[in-house]
Amino acid sequence: MITRKPSRKDNLSASAGVIINNLHFRYKNKILFDNLSLTFPANKTTALLGNNGIGKSSLLKLISGIEKPSSGSITDYNYRNINELISYMDQFDQLLPWLKINKNITLGYKLRREPFCKDRYNYLTKILGLSEYLNFMPSEVSGGTKQRAALARTFLENRPIVLMDEPFTSLDTVTKNKLKDLTKKLIKNKTMILVTHDIMEAIEISDQIIIIKNNPVIIHKIFSNKEITKYKNDHKLLIDLYNKVLKSLDE
Numbered sequence: 001m002i003t004r005k006p007s008r009k010d011n012l013s014a015s016a017g018v019i020i021n022n023l024h025f026r027y028k029n030k031i032l033f034d035n036l037s038l039t040f041p042a043n044k045t046t047a048l049l050g051n052n053g054i055g056k057s058s059l060l061k062l063i064s065g066i067e068k069p070s071s072g073s074i075t076d077y078n079y080r081n082i083n084e085l086i087s088y089m090d091q092f093d094q095l096l097p098w099l100k101i102n103k104n105i106t107l108g109y110k111l112r113r114e115p116f117c118k119d120r121y122n123y124l125t126k127i128l129g130l131s132e133y134l135n136f137m138p139s140e141v142s143g144g145t146k147q148r149a150a151l152a153r154t155f156l157e158n159r160p161i162v163l164m165d166e167p168f169t170s171l172d173t174v175t176k177n178k179l180k181d182l183t184k185k186l187i188k189n190k191t192m193i194l195v196t197h198d199i200m201e202a203i204e205i206s207d208q209i210i211i212i213k214n215n216p217v218i219i220h221k222i223f224s225n226k227e228i229t230k231y232k233n234d235h236k237l238l239i240d241l242y243n244k245v246l247k248s249l250d251e
Contacts, residue, residue, distance in 0.1 A: 016076045016085050016160040016191055017042035018063060023072035025062060032058055034216035035072070040208075042077060044225065045192040047202035049249060050212040056195045059217075060163045063193065064088045076161075087159040091166035093150040095138040101145075102134040105153045116156060124152045128182060144175035151179060155186045162192040168201065180205060199245045203228060203238065211248045221248040 018040040025033040032055040040046045048056050061067040063074055065083035076082045095104045105125070109116040125131050128148045133141050138149075147167065154162065167183075168176045184205060196202050202209050207228065213220040223245065231241035 016082065018082060018161065018191060018193070019073075019075050019077065019079075020063075021073045021075075023062065023069050023074065025058065025067070025069045025072075027055075027058060031216045033062075033069070033072075036217055036219075038210070038219060040191060040193055042191050043189055044207040045187055045194060045205055046208045046210060047194045047196055047206035048210050048212065049196065049199070049202060049245070050217075051249070052197075054212060054215065055217050056212065057165050060088065060165050060193065060195060064163055082161060085159055086161045086163060087154045087157040088163045089150060089154040089165065089167050091169055093138075093143075093146040095146055095149060097138050099138075100134065101130065101136050101138065101141065101149050104138070104149055105130075105134075105156060107153065108157055117158070120158060121152075121156055124155055124186075127185070128152050144171055144179075147171060147175075147179065151183065151186075160190055162187060162190050164192065165195045166197065167194075169197075199242055199249075202245070203232065203241060209245060211245070213251075220251070 020036060020038045023033045023036040050056050062069055064086050106116050128151060130148055130152060133145055138146055168179055194205060207225040209223040211221040231237040
């Protein structure tokens, strides 16, 4: 999980959507994005779906500032640089093996030499079921526990924009469902962009689903919040939506 230090002038509690404008990016002599423009609405969760290798993870890295575009801009609604407003959770837990779970969770604050909110820390470790594991080393806990620690670290930062790259992929079904439910609670009033290959996961968590295709990437289909909400409340309609998303991925 990688974070960017917020400047004091930023109001981190403010609404922060993501605006991508005319983005161009080349990776290993391959053009992934060519004048891509896209908006991720504030305080909503958007799932990003597409085939393997199409550039979903690269887009998250560009949004987070890990990668730099050759041209174009990525800003919030006020046209500010958003690197400092982001928490980023990789599909791997990225825990440092020589630090205890509690130290891994607060690592970002230690590196920045900033105090963390103890009330939020206590809340997150409790709700994520980590209280009994805080003094354990990563090698002493299960993969699900390590992923919960990574989730706690991500949300302890309390940034308005959260990027998650297939955070539940390696987990068993029971653990995955628990973490998805907890994530839905934690992302309230935040802007989240979720990369996933799991269509049902995208439907369950997201307010909007964007399907990307081709190289360079184009926006193939957007399933709106209104459409997803309508289908979520009826099992038969939910299956219809699943099939619509699947068909869009196969087109």
